[in-house]
Amino acid sequence: MLWIVIGLIGQAIFSLRFIVQWIASEKAKKSVIPNTFWYLSIAGSLTLLSYAIHQKDPVFILGQATGSFIYLRNLILINRNDEKGQK
Numbered sequence: 001m002l003w004i005v006i007g008l009i010g011q012a013i014f015s016l017r018f019i020v021q022w023i024a025s026e027k028a029k030k031s032v033i034p035n036t037f038w039y040l041s042i043a044g045s046l047t048l049l050s051y052a053i054h055q056k057d058p059v060f061i062l063g064q065a066t067g068s069f070i071y072l073r074n075l076i077l078i079n080r081n082d083e084k085g086q087k
Helices: 002-028 035-055 058-083
Strands: none
Touching: 002 035, 035 058
16 A cells, blocks of 8 residues: 555656646746656656556556656756756
8 A cells, every 4th residue: 555655646646747847837927847847747756656666567567767867867957057047
């Protein structure tokens, strides 16, 4: 039961990122992806990855591991640009 709850929490976090992105876009009156989107992506993906590892599901593991790397890489690129004074 605990692992089902963990999986559901991961899915909720992962889904929340789309709501955050939608609200940010509505406020900006254009399509934007706030940094919070990427943090929620990582948190949700790592939680789901934990669940997938527990379930021993290689397809799910591969998908979440790949996604986690991409989300982290996007944050690294964003932070590098912010340090250089760019957006």
